[in-house]
Amino acid sequence: MTLKVEIRPGTYFDSIVLMQLQRKLAALPGVDDAGVVMATPANKELLEGFELLSPEGVQAGPDDLLIVVKSADENAAIEALGQVNQLLQEKRTAISQAFRPHSIEMAIKQLPEAAWVLISTPGRYATDVANKALDQGKNVFLYSDNVSQNDEVHLKQKAREKGLLVMGPDCGTAIINGIGLGFANRVRVGDIGLVAASGTGLQAVTTHIHNLGGGVSQAIGTGGRDLKAEVGAITAIQGLELLSQDEDTKVIVLVSKPPAAEIATKLLAAARATGKPIVIDFIGYPPPARQLGNLYFAISLEETAELAVQLADQENPLIKRNDTPGGYLRGLFSGGTLAYEVMLGLQNVLTPLYSNVPISKHQTLTNPLKSKAHTVVDLGEDLFTVGRLHPMMDNDLRIRRLKQEVEDPESKIILLDIVLGEGAHPNPVSELAPEIEAAKKQRPDLDFLAIVIGTDEDPQGTSDQIELLENVGVQVFRSTNKAVAYINGQYATKIESTTTQIAIEEFKRPLAAINVGLETFYESVVGQDAKAVHVDWKPPAGGNEKLMDILAKMKN
């Protein structure tokens, strides 16, 4: 077997051309295999694995086009390489048959109603193209990957100021006004709107929705990094606001890998603010509950679709939020697991939240003896029980802590767990109730909540204990879930919308788009009976890196 190699330094061809060239070379008589790649380290390793890397090929750099032909017959290989220019030409001719604008500006003149620019150039050119599109007042669907996070932030901030959307980078899919962009399944038009930081996640959910008989109003991709702290979920939050305004969207779906903690808080606040039923799948993140107000949590893409279709089939009252009580929760627990479960349910709404039994390190309450912000403290933790009875037996420590919280003007809700049963204090509420009564006199603004864990057979008499609590104005819950749902409702954070609102009427005009990059995406849009123009885009200096550097220097 011989390998024959040609290296073309710093030349740009789009990926479809490269794929077609490779296939055509491999199909030539006497040729066993062929490789046509940009010679990045990963691509060279791949060639090596396919037995297509010769010592010459190793020398090629990441900006070089590397063409390899493998054959048992050296002449056949040489002949094949000799046909490269002609094979490339075939494709070119096909493209040039139609008149194609060479710039976004020209394309806009051809199709002024285009509100979208679809970009699938190689990543290093994509930011420039996207900036141009935004400058022209167009929304951007940015399929390209390998765009820096910094560029992403700048593009999205710019878009937000202008009331425009940037979906991506690395946004594989979207459905806007019934037209699929990038990779998109053909689904029924309907009343479920989606926002997703996950390409195949969005495809899977829209597909399941269609297969279950439901339909999609809008499916907005954000790109996988949108929910990182640095990017701040700009697109996701714009998307939620848009779907919130949209009268054709009855149910919202939000899908992504687990967001950064502070982003989760922001997103959930934005989700609540929509008032519409919204199904959330933070893939691989423990759901805080099945339902919290208008938020429904799913654990898989398939379940997300099922829930959304169910909700779309029923009447869902717009869930109004209370005003936030403007003070902090102080949870004084005797049961560690109860404390933990409460935190799981509250951590994305009550921030910052601190604890001596934190779920994440950043929640650590450095001084367990003193609360700050929202605090959940486990008074049964080892630190407190050296030479001291467990707080289920001895109320002293909890009563003293309760007094401390009452003295703190920042406290607003005091949450206790009362765990009854064998071994526990014979009548815990008899000791706690007078303290709560006194506290309420001193601080009538304080709310007292209690989670009571007990059965009708417990020696303390569960119903008696509950009655004693209710007599002093304590709101009683029989499970952590129910307490969590209540507190979440109390603390629904207001979201400050600093966004220039996206004009919904304009957004919902029939989709028209300008496509820069992969031609198949243009064909797909036109095939769906939407208007589009394909730009015959070339990188500056034809992708020649040296020339590009010189051009860039001349500009400065």
Added chain:
Amino acid sequence: MTLKVEIRPGTYFDSIVLMQLQRKLAALPGVDDAGVVMATPANKELLEGFELLSPEGVQAGPDDLLIVVKSADENAAIEALGQVNQLLQEKRTAISQAFRPHSIEMAIKQLPEAAWVLISTPGRYATDVANKALDQGKNVFLYSDNVSQNDEVHLKQKAREKGLLVMGPDCGTAIINGIGLGFANRVRVGDIGLVAASGTGLQAVTTHIHNLGGGVSQAIGTGGRDLKAEVGAITAIQGLELLSQDEDTKVIVLVSKPPAAEIATKLLAAARATGKPIVIDFIGYPPPARQLGNLYFAISLEETAELAVQLADQENPLIKRNDTPGGYLRGLFSGGTLAYEVMLGLQNVLTPLYSNVPISKHQTLTNPLKSKAHTVVDLGEDLFTVGRLHPMMDNDLRIRRLKQEVEDPESKIILLDIVLGEGAHPNPVSELAPEIEAAKKQRPDLDFLAIVIGTDEDPQGTSDQIELLENVGVQVFRSTNKAVAYINGQYATKIESTTTQIAIEEFKRPLAAINVGLETFYESVVGQDAKAVHVDWKPPAGGNEKLMDILAKMKN
């Protein structure tokens, strides 16, 4: 206000005595407040917060008993301190009224049928007591906290060899043969058996079960550290085996905070091996699915109870497992989120599992171009798409990788995703099917699975694509969930039981116990009409640290 202080170096009193002394002092005429604590740093900080720490008190060390009286009247304070001995005496007299054995050995003579020793001494003495109990062939309920992890491992290994259980350390609760140990709610006897590494978690679930009309066969606590890698879930696995054998247990519940990864795998294998329906709540861990075979995943304590009661109300066929296919899964994906969701569902059963889009760092596939063990690779990841079309458009890379997997004798199941729709390859299966057909000729032992994401309106024709796949023997799933459930069933790991089985008949004899430590736990057991003996336990040398050191040195 004056503070009067007495320090008693190195003296042991149990926590109940200390609590009672504090209360009695605080109730004396002229006394405003009192504190009686072991002078650990945390306890001194607490006293400081309660304005009960004087400069003298600061000097006291962690083994010293610190007695503080606060009063406006110095004489009253002095007088109060003068009564300490008498107040302590009151309690002592009460105890000595009954005949009490002074050692476990003596207690066993009194109650030879006792199969349990309940231990709630201070942590530093607890290991010795537990060792004695095991030497005498008794199961141990170890309430004490502040026991080292190393001691825990030794105790549990010893117990396992003897076919005994060690519940704890820091095990707050259990229900054995209808009798509550430690803190335990009184619940109906029934057919739900529980294993929990979480005290109030176990209490909450048993309580919810009772309140929903269900009942409990056994509730086995393990202590919070049992599911750490170092401890290896010894007690939890013994507990599952026990409940598996127990004919009175129809449904099993397993509750804990998220276990270490390798422990999760072990536990899930043990859970499957029971064949009984088993509800799992790894609190705060994303559930891999709602149901996988006989495993049901819940997201809260309340839901755990609801599911268990539902399952107990219905017939549940014993779910038999297939033999493991003895080779590895190789998932070759075009969709990143689909790959991720598949891993979420498989990661606790298919270990080790590697990926170029890992969920946890330890799953990182260092060379994404080569699979090892179970591998799920996202071929649409940035690394693979520089100058190359996405694998949804171009099958070349996936076909080459598929051939590579076929060459690897360790591969057993090859899983592909086929994402149809706009923008994607117009007929991907037409290229993949011949390759699969050829692969099956070469390796008839290989299984091919495909997840097909598509609608009936997609341009490729979803049903046509599925038919083409099925024609070459590919098993087709329409969602990741369904593929995950199937693969999980294939790879049910066998668990090697190295344990000396706990003799179930013996375990189920009416509970009788020897209590060492808190007297209230003895009273509680006797109050439930079970037999018990309370040991009048004292630490060696009366808790005097210096004497204890000398005694220890004399032994060596």
